[in-house]
Amino acid sequence: MNIKPEINDKLIKLEEKYMALGQDMISYLDGLLYSNYLTYWDYIHLDTLLSLQNTRTDFPDELIFISYHQHTELFFKLILSEIKQIAQQQSLTPDFFINKIKRINRYFEILTNSFDVMTEGMERDQFLKFRMSLLPASGFQSAQYRMIEICSTKFRNLVEPELRHKIGSEATIEEMYEFVYWKKGATELSSGQKTLTLQQFEKKYTNSLIELAKEYESKNLWMIFRKISQNFEKNNLLFNELKQFDNLVNVTWPLAHYRSAARYLNSDHKVIEATGGTNWQKYLPPRFQKRIFFPELWSEEEIGNWGKNWVSDTLNITL
Numbered sequence: 001m002n003i004k005p006e007i008n009d010k011l012i013k014l015e016e017k018y019m020a021l022g023q024d025m026i027s028y029l030d031g032l033l034y035s036n037y038l039t040y041w042d043y044i045h046l047d048t049l050l051s052l053q054n055t056r057t058d059f060p061d062e063l064i065f066i067s068y069h070q071h072t073e074l075f076f077k078l079i080l081s082e083i084k085q086i087a088q089q090q091s092l093t094p095d096f097f098i099n100k101i102k103r104i105n106r107y108f109e110i111l112t113n114s115f116d117v118m119t120e121g122m123e124r125d126q127f128l129k130f131r132m133s134l135l136p137a138s139g140f141q142s143a144q145y146r147m148i149e150i151c152s153t154k155f156r157n158l159v160e161p162e163l164r165h166k167i168g169s170e171a172t173i174e175e176m177y178e179f180v181y182w183k184k185g186a187t188e189l190s191s192g193q194k195t196l197t198l199q200q201f202e203k204k205y206t207n208s209l210i211e212l213a214k215e216y217e218s219k220n221l222w223m224i225f226r227k228i229s230q231n232f233e234k235n236n237l238l239f240n241e242l243k244q245f246d247n248l249v250n251v252t253w254p255l256a257h258y259r260s261a262a263r264y265l266n267s268d269h270k271v272i273e274a275t276g277g278t279n280w281q282k283y284l285p286p287r288f289q290k291r292i293f294f295p296e297l298w299s300e301e302e303i304g305n306w307g308k309n310w311v312s313d314t315l316n317i318t319l
Contacts, residue, residue, distance in 0.1 A: 087151070087216065115260065141201045143204075155213050
């Protein structure tokens with residue numbers, strides 16, 4: 001039987017590949033010959049995936065709640081993968097950087113645009129009941145979201161806004177971590193003490209988040225952008241994509257959460273605490289946190305009005 005030239009070419013390349021690894025190509029071809037065809041359900045581990053929605057109650061809408069949070073964490077994983085590729089790229093070009101930031105923005109747009117699954121998709125009475133079985137778990141405890149923040153900006157930008165300019169320039173990551181903004185959002189509304197939600201989170205993730213902050217101190221997205229801008233002419237497309245990223249993560253996404261919390265946790269008589277007792281009224285609105293990854297890219301007026309336009313246009317309320 002005559003072997004087609006393109007097949008012969010592939011065989012030569014495969015032999016070169018396995019020889020370089022000290023491996024026998026024939027053995028690998030035998031493995032390919034004997035292996036079964038791959039199926040869709042095996043490739044994505046469908047049975048395992050569908051077994052992970054383990055609700056705590058019999059309320060049907062809890063399935064929406066847990067499924068959407070799992071969906072969110074999968075997108076966070078994709079976002080972190082894009083950031084890692086930027087940080088590890090040896091010969092980084094503006095085009096490569098732009099492509100990755102565009103992908104990240106697309107992921108966050110999908111998350112934000114799909115948040116109505118949470119905001120409009122659950123019966124309020126069901127949510128207010130099944131949420132009590134989830135205590136003290138909270139979306140606040142998403143370590144991947146914290147990783148995205150840490151890998152995006154100078155760690156100082158994640159410190160409580162009123163302390164950012166008071167902490168000395170020589171402050172260590174450990175010292176700044178004591179005043180990271182999210183801790184203030186996870187305090188008991190009545191006592192001001194750390195919630196169990198925060199205590200659990202710190203016990204599990206503090207060390208790894210501090211190590212990540214040290215690793216990305218010189219290669220977070222802002223530091224990489226600064227290097228790029230020094231080596232290449234100003235790229236307005238990259239500039240705009242970074243601003244879009246900043247707005248999506250620090251305005252649109254938290255305010256989508258705020259809208260959901262306002263729908264489910266506001267009542268005519270009182271404001272209900274969020275799951276885990278987090279102070280959602282102060283934690284979620286961007287104007288309180290002024291969390292901005294790339295403040296150097298924004299004007300003073302834009303920073304002063306951070307998040308206000310979205311609130312006015314979308315929620316028709318004043319914060």
